[in-house]
Amino acid sequence: MTITIALSKGRIFEETVPLLAAAGIVPAEAPESSRKLIIGTNRPDVRLVIVRASDVPTYVQYGAADLGIAGRDVLIEHGGAGLYQPLDLNIAKCRMMVAVPEGFDYDDAVRHGARLKVATKYPQIAREHFAGKGVHVDIIKLYGSMELAPLVGLADAIVDLVSTGGTLKANKLVAVEHILDISSRLVVNQAALKLKYQAIQPVLDAFAGAVPA
Ligand SMILES: Nc1ncnc2c1ncn2[C@@H]1O[C@H](COP(=O)(O)OP(=O)(O)OP(=O)(O)O)[C@@H](O)[C@H]1O
Ligand SMILES: O=P(O)(O)OC[C@H]1O[C@H](OP(=O)(O)OP(=O)(O)O)[C@H](O)[C@@H]1O
Known part of the structure:
Protein backbone atom coordinates (compact mmCIF):
# COMPACT_ATOMS: atom_id res chain seq x y z
CA MET A 1 0.00 0.00 0.00
CA THR A 2 1.61 3.30 -1.11
CA ILE A 3 1.34 6.49 0.93
CA THR A 4 1.55 9.78 -0.98
CA ILE A 5 2.50 12.93 0.95
CA ALA A 6 1.94 16.41 -0.58
CA LEU A 7 4.53 19.03 0.33
CA SER A 8 5.50 22.45 -0.99
CA LYS A 9 9.07 23.49 -1.81
CA GLY A 10 10.96 25.88 0.41
CA ARG A 11 10.36 26.37 4.11
CA ILE A 12 7.70 23.67 4.51
CA PHE A 13 9.83 21.04 2.80
CA GLU A 14 12.93 22.04 4.78
CA GLU A 15 11.12 22.02 8.12
CA THR A 16 9.39 18.72 7.29
CA VAL A 17 12.62 16.78 6.61
CA PRO A 18 13.24 16.14 10.36
CA LEU A 19 9.63 15.02 10.85
CA LEU A 20 9.93 12.60 7.92
CA ALA A 21 13.19 11.31 9.39
CA ALA A 22 11.40 10.56 12.65
CA ALA A 23 9.02 8.36 10.63
CA GLY A 24 11.99 6.65 8.95
CA ILE A 25 11.37 8.48 5.66
CA VAL A 26 14.29 10.03 3.75
CA PRO A 27 13.57 11.81 0.42
CA ALA A 28 15.62 10.48 -2.52
CA GLU A 29 16.34 14.04 -3.71
CA ALA A 30 15.77 17.67 -2.77
CA PRO A 31 12.93 19.38 -4.68
CA GLU A 32 14.94 22.64 -4.94
CA SER A 33 17.55 20.94 -7.11
CA SER A 34 15.21 18.70 -9.09
CA ARG A 35 12.49 19.39 -11.64
CA LYS A 36 10.72 16.17 -10.64
CA LEU A 37 7.28 16.57 -9.07
CA ILE A 38 7.12 13.03 -7.72
CA ILE A 39 10.02 12.24 -5.42
CA GLY A 40 10.72 8.77 -4.12
CA THR A 41 12.00 8.00 -0.66
CA ASN A 42 14.10 5.31 1.00
CA ARG A 43 10.80 3.54 1.69
CA PRO A 44 9.28 1.88 -1.39
CA ASP A 45 5.80 2.45 0.08
CA VAL A 46 6.16 6.25 0.55
CA ARG A 47 6.40 8.95 -2.13
CA LEU A 48 6.30 12.74 -2.00
CA VAL A 49 4.48 15.00 -4.46
CA ILE A 50 5.67 18.60 -4.75
CA VAL A 51 2.87 21.16 -5.21
CA ARG A 52 2.21 24.87 -4.58
CA ALA A 53 1.67 25.59 -0.88
CA SER A 54 -1.90 26.72 -1.51
CA ASP A 55 -2.67 23.57 -3.56
CA VAL A 56 -1.77 21.07 -0.79
CA PRO A 57 -5.32 20.94 0.71
CA THR A 58 -6.83 20.34 -2.74
CA TYR A 59 -4.58 17.35 -3.50
CA VAL A 60 -5.41 15.82 -0.10
CA GLN A 61 -9.14 16.66 -0.28
CA TYR A 62 -9.51 14.71 -3.55
CA GLY A 63 -7.29 11.83 -2.40
CA ALA A 64 -4.51 12.49 -4.94
CA ALA A 65 -2.33 12.63 -1.83
CA ASP A 66 -3.11 10.79 1.42
CA LEU A 67 -1.32 13.29 3.66
CA GLY A 68 -0.08 16.83 3.31
CA ILE A 69 1.41 19.69 5.25
CA ALA A 70 -0.16 23.14 4.93
CA GLY A 71 -0.16 26.47 6.75
CA ARG A 72 -3.13 27.45 8.87
CA ASP A 73 -3.50 30.45 6.51
CA VAL A 74 -3.88 28.14 3.50
CA LEU A 75 -6.26 25.82 5.36
CA ILE A 76 -8.58 28.65 6.39
CA GLU A 77 -8.69 29.99 2.83
CA HIS A 78 -9.35 26.46 1.48
CA GLY A 79 -12.13 25.80 4.00
CA GLY A 80 -10.95 22.33 5.08
CA ALA A 81 -13.61 20.20 3.32
CA GLY A 82 -12.72 16.49 3.31
CA LEU A 83 -9.65 17.03 5.47
CA TYR A 84 -8.82 15.55 8.85
CA GLN A 85 -6.41 17.87 10.70
CA PRO A 86 -4.98 15.79 13.56
CA LEU A 87 -1.77 17.66 14.33
CA ASP A 88 -0.30 21.13 14.62
CA LEU A 89 3.33 20.58 13.56
CA ASN A 90 4.53 23.90 15.00
CA ILE A 91 6.67 24.61 11.90
CA ASP A 107 -6.90 53.91 14.45
CA ASP A 108 -8.25 57.24 13.29
CA ALA A 109 -9.35 55.81 9.92
CA VAL A 110 -11.14 52.93 11.67
CA ARG A 111 -12.69 55.24 14.30
CA HIS A 112 -14.10 57.53 11.64
CA GLY A 113 -15.63 54.65 9.68
CA ALA A 114 -13.46 55.17 6.61
CA ARG A 115 -13.88 52.51 3.93
CA LEU A 116 -10.47 50.86 3.74
CA LYS A 117 -8.89 49.32 0.65
CA VAL A 118 -7.12 46.18 1.82
CA ALA A 119 -4.77 44.18 -0.43
CA THR A 120 -4.21 40.54 0.47
CA LYS A 121 -3.61 37.00 -0.67
CA TYR A 122 -5.97 35.91 2.16
CA PRO A 123 -9.43 37.39 1.37
CA GLN A 124 -11.33 34.99 3.64
CA ILE A 125 -9.22 35.79 6.71
CA ALA A 126 -9.22 39.53 5.95
CA ARG A 127 -12.98 39.69 5.34
CA GLU A 128 -13.75 37.84 8.56
CA HIS A 129 -11.36 40.00 10.59
CA PHE A 130 -12.79 43.32 9.43
CA ALA A 131 -16.39 42.08 9.59
CA GLY A 132 -15.75 41.17 13.25
CA LYS A 133 -14.63 44.75 13.92
CA GLY A 134 -17.48 46.28 11.91
CA VAL A 135 -15.00 47.97 9.56
CA HIS A 136 -16.04 48.39 5.93
CA VAL A 137 -13.39 47.19 3.50
CA ASP A 138 -12.84 46.65 -0.19
CA ILE A 139 -10.66 43.57 -0.55
CA ILE A 140 -8.15 43.55 -3.41
CA LYS A 141 -6.94 40.01 -4.10
CA LEU A 142 -3.21 39.68 -4.84
CA TYR A 143 -0.98 36.62 -5.23
CA GLY A 144 2.23 38.01 -3.70
CA SER A 145 4.30 41.15 -2.96
CA MET A 146 1.43 42.59 -0.91
CA GLU A 147 3.84 45.06 0.70
CA LEU A 148 4.00 46.97 -2.57
CA ALA A 149 0.27 47.74 -2.74
CA PRO A 150 0.12 50.64 -0.22
CA LEU A 151 3.34 52.13 -1.62
CA VAL A 152 1.85 52.67 -5.07
CA GLY A 153 -1.70 53.63 -4.06
CA LEU A 154 -3.37 50.29 -4.77
CA ALA A 155 -4.47 49.88 -1.13
CA ASP A 156 -4.53 51.64 2.26
CA ALA A 157 -3.56 48.52 4.19
CA ILE A 158 -2.46 44.93 3.69
CA VAL A 159 -3.21 41.66 5.43
CA ASP A 160 -0.11 39.48 5.21
CA LEU A 161 2.19 37.09 7.03
CA VAL A 162 4.95 38.52 9.20
CA SER A 163 7.82 36.60 10.71
CA THR A 164 10.94 38.69 11.40
CA GLY A 165 9.23 41.94 10.33
CA GLY A 166 12.09 42.52 7.89
CA THR A 167 9.88 42.77 4.80
CA LEU A 168 7.56 45.34 6.41
CA LYS A 169 10.53 47.40 7.61
CA ALA A 170 12.25 47.34 4.22
CA ASN A 171 9.09 48.80 2.69
CA LYS A 172 8.37 51.38 5.42
CA LEU A 173 5.24 49.63 6.65
CA VAL A 174 4.19 48.98 10.24
CA ALA A 175 2.02 46.22 11.70
CA VAL A 176 -1.07 47.63 13.41
CA GLU A 177 -3.09 44.50 14.22
CA HIS A 178 -2.38 40.87 14.96
CA ILE A 179 -5.09 38.65 13.44
CA LEU A 180 -3.86 35.07 13.97
CA ASP A 181 -0.85 33.00 14.94
CA ILE A 182 0.06 30.72 12.05
CA SER A 183 1.87 27.40 11.90
CA SER A 184 1.63 24.41 9.61
CA ARG A 185 -0.60 21.40 10.18
CA LEU A 186 -0.70 17.83 9.04
CA VAL A 187 -3.76 17.17 6.90
CA VAL A 188 -5.07 13.72 6.08
CA ASN A 189 -7.63 12.56 3.52
CA GLN A 190 -10.53 11.24 5.60
CA ALA A 191 -11.21 8.20 3.39
CA ALA A 192 -7.49 7.31 3.15
CA LEU A 193 -7.19 7.36 6.93
CA LYS A 194 -9.84 4.61 7.12
CA LEU A 195 -8.67 2.57 4.11
CA LYS A 196 -4.92 2.83 4.80
CA TYR A 197 -5.07 3.12 8.59
CA GLN A 198 -2.29 0.59 9.23
CA ALA A 199 0.14 2.40 6.97
CA ILE A 200 -0.83 5.99 7.88
CA GLN A 201 -1.24 5.82 11.67
CA PRO A 202 2.47 5.02 12.39
CA VAL A 203 3.49 8.05 10.29
CA LEU A 204 1.06 10.25 12.28
CA ASP A 205 2.44 8.88 15.56
CA ALA A 206 6.07 9.47 14.50
CA PHE A 207 5.25 13.05 13.43
CA ALA A 208 3.44 13.66 16.74
CA GLY A 209 6.52 12.50 18.64
CA ALA A 210 8.84 14.79 16.66
CA VAL A 211 6.92 18.11 16.72
CA PRO A 212 9.38 20.89 17.62
CA ALA A 213 8.76 22.78 20.87
N1 LIG B 1 8.03 34.49 6.49
C1 LIG B 1 7.51 33.36 6.91
N2 LIG B 1 8.00 32.74 8.01
C2 LIG B 1 7.48 31.58 8.43
N3 LIG B 1 6.44 30.95 7.84
C3 LIG B 1 5.92 31.50 6.74
C4 LIG B 1 6.42 32.74 6.22
N4 LIG B 1 5.74 33.04 5.10
C5 LIG B 1 4.85 32.04 4.93
N5 LIG B 1 4.94 31.12 5.90
C6 LIG B 1 4.14 29.88 6.08
O1 LIG B 1 4.66 28.91 5.19
C7 LIG B 1 3.67 28.50 4.25
C8 LIG B 1 4.33 28.27 2.91
O2 LIG B 1 4.90 29.47 2.46
P1 LIG B 1 5.64 29.56 1.06
O3 LIG B 1 6.28 30.91 1.03
O4 LIG B 1 6.47 28.33 0.87
O5 LIG B 1 4.48 29.46 0.02
P2 LIG B 1 3.69 30.64 -0.67
O6 LIG B 1 4.66 31.37 -1.55
O7 LIG B 1 2.97 31.42 0.40
O8 LIG B 1 2.59 29.82 -1.45
P3 LIG B 1 2.24 29.75 -3.01
O9 LIG B 1 3.43 29.07 -3.64
O10 LIG B 1 1.01 28.92 -3.08
O11 LIG B 1 2.04 31.17 -3.43
C9 LIG B 1 2.61 29.60 4.26
O12 LIG B 1 1.35 29.10 3.89
C10 LIG B 1 2.65 30.06 5.70
O13 LIG B 1 1.86 29.22 6.52
O1 LIG C 1 8.55 39.18 8.33
P1 LIG C 1 9.46 38.52 7.33
O2 LIG C 1 10.43 37.59 7.99
O3 LIG C 1 10.13 39.50 6.42
O4 LIG C 1 8.55 37.53 6.45
C1 LIG C 1 7.38 38.03 5.83
C2 LIG C 1 7.35 37.69 4.37
O5 LIG C 1 7.36 36.26 4.24
C3 LIG C 1 6.33 35.89 3.33
O6 LIG C 1 6.80 35.96 2.03
P2 LIG C 1 7.72 34.80 1.43
O7 LIG C 1 9.06 34.79 2.06
O8 LIG C 1 6.97 33.51 1.51
O9 LIG C 1 7.85 35.25 -0.04
P3 LIG C 1 6.82 34.93 -1.24
O10 LIG C 1 5.44 35.23 -0.71
O11 LIG C 1 7.27 35.86 -2.30
O12 LIG C 1 7.01 33.46 -1.51
C4 LIG C 1 5.25 36.96 3.56
O13 LIG C 1 4.38 37.07 2.44
C5 LIG C 1 6.07 38.23 3.78
O14 LIG C 1 6.31 38.93 2.58
Whole structure:
Protein backbone atom coordinates (compact mmCIF):
# COMPACT_ATOMS: atom_id res chain seq x y z
CA MET A 1 0.00 0.00 0.00
CA THR A 2 1.61 3.30 -1.11
CA ILE A 3 1.34 6.49 0.93
CA THR A 4 1.55 9.78 -0.98
CA ILE A 5 2.50 12.93 0.95
CA ALA A 6 1.94 16.41 -0.58
CA LEU A 7 4.53 19.03 0.33
CA SER A 8 5.50 22.45 -0.99
CA LYS A 9 9.07 23.49 -1.81
CA GLY A 10 10.96 25.88 0.41
CA ARG A 11 10.36 26.37 4.11
CA ILE A 12 7.70 23.67 4.51
CA PHE A 13 9.83 21.04 2.80
CA GLU A 14 12.93 22.04 4.78
CA GLU A 15 11.12 22.02 8.12
CA THR A 16 9.39 18.72 7.29
CA VAL A 17 12.62 16.78 6.61
CA PRO A 18 13.24 16.14 10.36
CA LEU A 19 9.63 15.02 10.85
CA LEU A 20 9.93 12.60 7.92
CA ALA A 21 13.19 11.31 9.39
CA ALA A 22 11.40 10.56 12.65
CA ALA A 23 9.02 8.36 10.63
CA GLY A 24 11.99 6.65 8.95
CA ILE A 25 11.37 8.48 5.66
CA VAL A 26 14.29 10.03 3.75
CA PRO A 27 13.57 11.81 0.42
CA ALA A 28 15.62 10.48 -2.52
CA GLU A 29 16.34 14.04 -3.71
CA ALA A 30 15.77 17.67 -2.77
CA PRO A 31 12.93 19.38 -4.68
CA GLU A 32 14.94 22.64 -4.94
CA SER A 33 17.55 20.94 -7.11
CA SER A 34 15.21 18.70 -9.09
CA ARG A 35 12.49 19.39 -11.64
CA LYS A 36 10.72 16.17 -10.64
CA LEU A 37 7.28 16.57 -9.07
CA ILE A 38 7.12 13.03 -7.72
CA ILE A 39 10.02 12.24 -5.42
CA GLY A 40 10.72 8.77 -4.12
CA THR A 41 12.00 8.00 -0.66
CA ASN A 42 14.10 5.31 1.00
CA ARG A 43 10.80 3.54 1.69
CA PRO A 44 9.28 1.88 -1.39
CA ASP A 45 5.80 2.45 0.08
CA VAL A 46 6.16 6.25 0.55
CA ARG A 47 6.40 8.95 -2.13
CA LEU A 48 6.30 12.74 -2.00
CA VAL A 49 4.48 15.00 -4.46
CA ILE A 50 5.67 18.60 -4.75
CA VAL A 51 2.87 21.16 -5.21
CA ARG A 52 2.21 24.87 -4.58
CA ALA A 53 1.67 25.59 -0.88
CA SER A 54 -1.90 26.72 -1.51
CA ASP A 55 -2.67 23.57 -3.56
CA VAL A 56 -1.77 21.07 -0.79
CA PRO A 57 -5.32 20.94 0.71
CA THR A 58 -6.83 20.34 -2.74
CA TYR A 59 -4.58 17.35 -3.50
CA VAL A 60 -5.41 15.82 -0.10
CA GLN A 61 -9.14 16.66 -0.28
CA TYR A 62 -9.51 14.71 -3.55
CA GLY A 63 -7.29 11.83 -2.40
CA ALA A 64 -4.51 12.49 -4.94
CA ALA A 65 -2.33 12.63 -1.83
CA ASP A 66 -3.11 10.79 1.42
CA LEU A 67 -1.32 13.29 3.66
CA GLY A 68 -0.08 16.83 3.31
CA ILE A 69 1.41 19.69 5.25
CA ALA A 70 -0.16 23.14 4.93
CA GLY A 71 -0.16 26.47 6.75
CA ARG A 72 -3.13 27.45 8.87
CA ASP A 73 -3.50 30.45 6.51
CA VAL A 74 -3.88 28.14 3.50
CA LEU A 75 -6.26 25.82 5.36
CA ILE A 76 -8.58 28.65 6.39
CA GLU A 77 -8.69 29.99 2.83
CA HIS A 78 -9.35 26.46 1.48
CA GLY A 79 -12.13 25.80 4.00
CA GLY A 80 -10.95 22.33 5.08
CA ALA A 81 -13.61 20.20 3.32
CA GLY A 82 -12.72 16.49 3.31
CA LEU A 83 -9.65 17.03 5.47
CA TYR A 84 -8.82 15.55 8.85
CA GLN A 85 -6.41 17.87 10.70
CA PRO A 86 -4.98 15.79 13.56
CA LEU A 87 -1.77 17.66 14.33
CA ASP A 88 -0.30 21.13 14.62
CA LEU A 89 3.33 20.58 13.56
CA ASN A 90 4.53 23.90 15.00
CA ILE A 91 6.67 24.61 11.90
CA ALA A 92 6.68 27.57 9.45
CA LYS A 93 5.54 29.81 12.30
CA CYS A 94 4.50 33.39 11.61
CA ARG A 95 1.67 35.83 12.31
CA MET A 96 -1.17 37.12 10.13
CA MET A 97 -1.13 40.91 10.57
CA VAL A 98 -2.70 44.10 9.28
CA ALA A 99 -0.01 46.57 8.17
CA VAL A 100 -0.11 50.15 6.88
CA PRO A 101 2.46 52.70 5.67
CA GLU A 102 4.45 54.44 8.44
CA GLY A 103 2.56 57.62 9.34
CA PHE A 104 -0.89 56.35 8.30
CA ASP A 105 -3.27 56.86 11.24
CA TYR A 106 -5.03 53.48 11.15
CA ASP A 107 -6.90 53.91 14.45
CA ASP A 108 -8.25 57.24 13.29
CA ALA A 109 -9.35 55.81 9.92
CA VAL A 110 -11.14 52.93 11.67
CA ARG A 111 -12.69 55.24 14.30
CA HIS A 112 -14.10 57.53 11.64
CA GLY A 113 -15.63 54.65 9.68
CA ALA A 114 -13.46 55.17 6.61
CA ARG A 115 -13.88 52.51 3.93
CA LEU A 116 -10.47 50.86 3.74
CA LYS A 117 -8.89 49.32 0.65
CA VAL A 118 -7.12 46.18 1.82
CA ALA A 119 -4.77 44.18 -0.43
CA THR A 120 -4.21 40.54 0.47
CA LYS A 121 -3.61 37.00 -0.67
CA TYR A 122 -5.97 35.91 2.16
CA PRO A 123 -9.43 37.39 1.37
CA GLN A 124 -11.33 34.99 3.64
CA ILE A 125 -9.22 35.79 6.71
CA ALA A 126 -9.22 39.53 5.95
CA ARG A 127 -12.98 39.69 5.34
CA GLU A 128 -13.75 37.84 8.56
CA HIS A 129 -11.36 40.00 10.59
CA PHE A 130 -12.79 43.32 9.43
CA ALA A 131 -16.39 42.08 9.59
CA GLY A 132 -15.75 41.17 13.25
CA LYS A 133 -14.63 44.75 13.92
CA GLY A 134 -17.48 46.28 11.91
CA VAL A 135 -15.00 47.97 9.56
CA HIS A 136 -16.04 48.39 5.93
CA VAL A 137 -13.39 47.19 3.50
CA ASP A 138 -12.84 46.65 -0.19
CA ILE A 139 -10.66 43.57 -0.55
CA ILE A 140 -8.15 43.55 -3.41
CA LYS A 141 -6.94 40.01 -4.10
CA LEU A 142 -3.21 39.68 -4.84
CA TYR A 143 -0.98 36.62 -5.23
CA GLY A 144 2.23 38.01 -3.70
CA SER A 145 4.30 41.15 -2.96
CA MET A 146 1.43 42.59 -0.91
CA GLU A 147 3.84 45.06 0.70
CA LEU A 148 4.00 46.97 -2.57
CA ALA A 149 0.27 47.74 -2.74
CA PRO A 150 0.12 50.64 -0.22
CA LEU A 151 3.34 52.13 -1.62
CA VAL A 152 1.85 52.67 -5.07
CA GLY A 153 -1.70 53.63 -4.06
CA LEU A 154 -3.37 50.29 -4.77
CA ALA A 155 -4.47 49.88 -1.13
CA ASP A 156 -4.53 51.64 2.26
CA ALA A 157 -3.56 48.52 4.19
CA ILE A 158 -2.46 44.93 3.69
CA VAL A 159 -3.21 41.66 5.43
CA ASP A 160 -0.11 39.48 5.21
CA LEU A 161 2.19 37.09 7.03
CA VAL A 162 4.95 38.52 9.20
CA SER A 163 7.82 36.60 10.71
CA THR A 164 10.94 38.69 11.40
CA GLY A 165 9.23 41.94 10.33
CA GLY A 166 12.09 42.52 7.89
CA THR A 167 9.88 42.77 4.80
CA LEU A 168 7.56 45.34 6.41
CA LYS A 169 10.53 47.40 7.61
CA ALA A 170 12.25 47.34 4.22
CA ASN A 171 9.09 48.80 2.69
CA LYS A 172 8.37 51.38 5.42
CA LEU A 173 5.24 49.63 6.65
CA VAL A 174 4.19 48.98 10.24
CA ALA A 175 2.02 46.22 11.70
CA VAL A 176 -1.07 47.63 13.41
CA GLU A 177 -3.09 44.50 14.22
CA HIS A 178 -2.38 40.87 14.96
CA ILE A 179 -5.09 38.65 13.44
CA LEU A 180 -3.86 35.07 13.97
CA ASP A 181 -0.85 33.00 14.94
CA ILE A 182 0.06 30.72 12.05
CA SER A 183 1.87 27.40 11.90
CA SER A 184 1.63 24.41 9.61
CA ARG A 185 -0.60 21.40 10.18
CA LEU A 186 -0.70 17.83 9.04
CA VAL A 187 -3.76 17.17 6.90
CA VAL A 188 -5.07 13.72 6.08
CA ASN A 189 -7.63 12.56 3.52
CA GLN A 190 -10.53 11.24 5.60
CA ALA A 191 -11.21 8.20 3.39
CA ALA A 192 -7.49 7.31 3.15
CA LEU A 193 -7.19 7.36 6.93
CA LYS A 194 -9.84 4.61 7.12
CA LEU A 195 -8.67 2.57 4.11
CA LYS A 196 -4.92 2.83 4.80
CA TYR A 197 -5.07 3.12 8.59
CA GLN A 198 -2.29 0.59 9.23
CA ALA A 199 0.14 2.40 6.97
CA ILE A 200 -0.83 5.99 7.88
CA GLN A 201 -1.24 5.82 11.67
CA PRO A 202 2.47 5.02 12.39
CA VAL A 203 3.49 8.05 10.29
CA LEU A 204 1.06 10.25 12.28
CA ASP A 205 2.44 8.88 15.56
CA ALA A 206 6.07 9.47 14.50
CA PHE A 207 5.25 13.05 13.43
CA ALA A 208 3.44 13.66 16.74
CA GLY A 209 6.52 12.50 18.64
CA ALA A 210 8.84 14.79 16.66
CA VAL A 211 6.92 18.11 16.72
CA PRO A 212 9.38 20.89 17.62
CA ALA A 213 8.76 22.78 20.87
N1 LIG B 1 8.03 34.49 6.49
C1 LIG B 1 7.51 33.36 6.91
N2 LIG B 1 8.00 32.74 8.01
C2 LIG B 1 7.48 31.58 8.43
N3 LIG B 1 6.44 30.95 7.84
C3 LIG B 1 5.92 31.50 6.74
C4 LIG B 1 6.42 32.74 6.22
N4 LIG B 1 5.74 33.04 5.10
C5 LIG B 1 4.85 32.04 4.93
N5 LIG B 1 4.94 31.12 5.90
C6 LIG B 1 4.14 29.88 6.08
O1 LIG B 1 4.66 28.91 5.19
C7 LIG B 1 3.67 28.50 4.25
C8 LIG B 1 4.33 28.27 2.91
O2 LIG B 1 4.90 29.47 2.46
P1 LIG B 1 5.64 29.56 1.06
O3 LIG B 1 6.28 30.91 1.03
O4 LIG B 1 6.47 28.33 0.87
O5 LIG B 1 4.48 29.46 0.02
P2 LIG B 1 3.69 30.64 -0.67
O6 LIG B 1 4.66 31.37 -1.55
O7 LIG B 1 2.97 31.42 0.40
O8 LIG B 1 2.59 29.82 -1.45
P3 LIG B 1 2.24 29.75 -3.01
O9 LIG B 1 3.43 29.07 -3.64
O10 LIG B 1 1.01 28.92 -3.08
O11 LIG B 1 2.04 31.17 -3.43
C9 LIG B 1 2.61 29.60 4.26
O12 LIG B 1 1.35 29.10 3.89
C10 LIG B 1 2.65 30.06 5.70
O13 LIG B 1 1.86 29.22 6.52
O1 LIG C 1 8.55 39.18 8.33
P1 LIG C 1 9.46 38.52 7.33
O2 LIG C 1 10.43 37.59 7.99
O3 LIG C 1 10.13 39.50 6.42
O4 LIG C 1 8.55 37.53 6.45
C1 LIG C 1 7.38 38.03 5.83
C2 LIG C 1 7.35 37.69 4.37
O5 LIG C 1 7.36 36.26 4.24
C3 LIG C 1 6.33 35.89 3.33
O6 LIG C 1 6.80 35.96 2.03
P2 LIG C 1 7.72 34.80 1.43
O7 LIG C 1 9.06 34.79 2.06
O8 LIG C 1 6.97 33.51 1.51
O9 LIG C 1 7.85 35.25 -0.04
P3 LIG C 1 6.82 34.93 -1.24
O10 LIG C 1 5.44 35.23 -0.71
O11 LIG C 1 7.27 35.86 -2.30
O12 LIG C 1 7.01 33.46 -1.51
C4 LIG C 1 5.25 36.96 3.56
O13 LIG C 1 4.38 37.07 2.44
C5 LIG C 1 6.07 38.23 3.78
O14 LIG C 1 6.31 38.93 2.58
